[in-house]
Amino acid sequence: MVLYDIRKNAYYDSVTLMLISKEIKQIEGVAEVLVGMGTDLNKELSSNLGLGGEAIDGLSPNDFFIAAEVSNEQVMAEVVETVARLLTQKKASGDSVYRPVTLNAAKGMIPELNLAVVSIAGQYAEDEVDRLLEENIHVMLFSDNVSVEAEKKLKQKAVDRGLLMMGPDCGTAIINGIALAFANVVKRGPIGVIGASGTGTQEVTSLIDRLGSGVSQVIGTGGRDLKSEIGGLMMLQAFDALIADPETKVIVLISKPPAPEVAEKILKKVSETSKPVVVDFIGGDIEMIRKAGAIPCISLEDTAYKAVAAANGETAADFAGFEMSDAEISKIVDHAVSGLKPSQKFLRGLYTGGTLADEAMKLLGNQFGGIYSNIPLSPEYELENLNVTGKHTCLDLGEDQFTVGRPHPMIDPSTRTERMLKDIDESTAIVLMDVVIGYGSHENPAGEVADSVRKLKAKVGAPVVYVASITGTSGDPQGFESSKEQLEAEGVIVMPSNAQAVRLVGKMMHALAQKEA
Amino acid sequence: MLELINKANAEAVDRIQKAQPKVVGIGVALNDIPGMTKKTILHAGPPITWDRMSGPLRGAIIGGLIYEGLAADEAEAIKLATSGEITFDSCHHHNAVGPMAGVVTASMPVWIVENETFGNRTYCTLNEGLGKVLRFGAFGEEVTTRLKWMASILGPVLKEALALHGPIDLKTMIAQVIQMGDEGHNRNKAGTSLLIREIAPYIVMTSYSNEDKIDVLKFLNSNDHFFLNLTMPAAKSALDPAANIPYSTIVYGMARNGTDFGIRVSALGDRWFTGPAEIIDGLFFPGYTKEDGNPDIGDSVITETSGIGGFAMAAAPAIVQFVGGTPADAVNYSTMMYEITEAENIAYKIPVLNFRGTPTGIDIRKVVETQILPIINTGIAHKNAGVGQVGAGLVRPPMKCFEDALEAFVIKMEQEGIL
């Protein structure tokens, strides 16, 4: 039977409710459940799950509901009680400081508000951000599902007022040394970073920290900034700010290849400053960057190396290899590949960070007969129905098809865990993963991966090789060392960067191909 | 448009802040309440017909008719009530307010409160106490006897005492009780105490017998909520001058009749915007549950409308024991109300909020925009006539009232060519 519990005028944020949904589903007697606000999306999701009904049709986004398919009313009572308990737990663990409903009230509490972090549903974001910019408050807009027109309007307003409007879909920033949303604890230093990609920025800044340098400011622009419709408005604005910033001695730009006319506008700015400009247009036109007087890069890791070198007044050659010696690398490759059974043929890339997945795909290229993906390098390698059997695959689990009604895999590792338990079997040779720590991420992503590896070792009757890298620093709440230990305890090979992990996997796949020949 | 509204609202709030409510005397409904007749029965909330009335209100009307001698018993009273001979009307339409059923009949003694700043007057009956009382819909000998004593002894004694004392400054008294743990709606212990302290010597000075004086003092002392029947007309007297200000979206009246909840908005004049009165969720006295409660009833929400009552909950943390919350919740509720009001009260200050003035001047625009509804502290009546109070809790008006009012406001602005 499908039963409902409704609470009008009670608002809870989406991630809290999704995580609660997860727990409720485990109650015996619950076949299906949705705990959410009365948004159109949730009503649709409920319908799809067979939980739709008149009771929820009339609800507004301000009303909270539980829709559950349960074996009987007692089960529903337990569901309702458990939800109430979980919600109060959240409340109890919250502080007792007043939470204002209006921006006016917020300003009454902190008169000199200078930054807003906005992660509400995209359809409401435009209006709220507009009001914030009106008040001359800088904005970090984490929300996606904001239209291109809205983005353009808001960014233009921000540019007119000399404000930051980072986003939409901006997941990473570090302003005045404070990690915002998904960002790592990185030492302060002379390198200023402007990134249109979240995990790309996290990887570069984490490596800058590990190479002994630090960042002055890390400004996110959102993923669409460098498309022709937006024209790089925020990257240009941020560029100007970093040029004028006395603490910034080196400027780093990170993005997927921009639209050509936008790339031109940005690169033209390089000549406006004598500060070294290091540019990673991930897989983009290297010559164009060099011609503009900037320093091009071949990977996120390479970007970090070159930025640190520039900060030290040096130049660096392309970092295209490994930190370990060739001998050590050969040993690892041989040991891994020699143990593989004949049935083990395929690569399974399972990524939570989109840019890291993209970097992996680009570095591996088409060498091994093509790698299928939900973000393929070319359309013929699009994965049908997300069914991985019989081919090399590399999935970006943060993409839309995996995150409908679920938190992002960086927050909730269960998406990847489920995928691992499903996709990895005796036909799997190598598994390649990113482990992203830092603020915003799950409290122990490495632990979750290690757990899954342990389960799989018991389940799969073949010695699968696990290769991973950790995007993070020793200053991160999860602890870089502790994360590394947990992974290595389960035999995961932890490489110092995504690029090196991918390169190692490349070598293993070569060796595997030769072995099969 | 925005400027016009903001200016009008500032004017409305200014008038409310300037109020100087004083108790100037005790009168009799028939003589002092405008438009009162021998066959008029006033009640709490927006206008309502007999067929739609809830149990406590019908019971109170029955009791009122018996008390006035217009009917001998319940059956006769009902016949009379449904005959068309009795005029029912909102207290609010006659410058009056009444708690719970709020029934006012011709012979009842009434407080006369005057807002000295604007000269307007408001009226309210004297509070009967708890248990089997008219305002919870009780009728019968006990009720009638008490009402008759109130008309023949209580009222006249207080009238004479008041004449000897002179007008009582309610604004100052309410300001004091807000700092003594009262909020003026559901907690009135301090107010009743201050009133007794103020008037007691003058009761002694009146020409009545010792026995009568003792009965009066004991009666006042037995009823913690006696002061409520003064906070209510004080609030109304402060709010009425804020009515009929063109372009103002400030709420100058809120009231319930046990079936409907109604609000009145300054620019929209006399019009009531109604929605279904809600069932109150709260703490129930042993033996009673939510199912026993009548929907929200009474004019006492005029206190919240003026910035005290539930809006001053932070000043009365003891209230939260009734609603199963914590003192921190009380602070939170008051703090939330600032987001839907125009100003902070210059007289009524809340110590725990660093003596911040209570949230004053509810703006319908802010209510609709923030979806924060005014919070009301209220007693819960049993849905059957005459049983009495069964609990206390928190309740809100229906959002419909504010949405309808907002729509009506926009239509009016269109009709006047402003929009």
Place this chain on the structure above:
Amino acid sequence: MSRINELFKQDLKVVNMGLESFYNDLKAQKVETIHMNWRPRAGGNPKMLALLKRLNTKK
């Protein structure tokens, strides 16, 4: 100097609208911050939003 460069010299004072975890992370970094009890304006009701917008015109 643009407001961005001014921001670089100030202590961050942040208002968080949305996911509570971001607010908790800010507090963990000792940032002066408020978490808003955010809810869709007018409950997302398009009719009410339109009415409110009409009253918001500058005159």
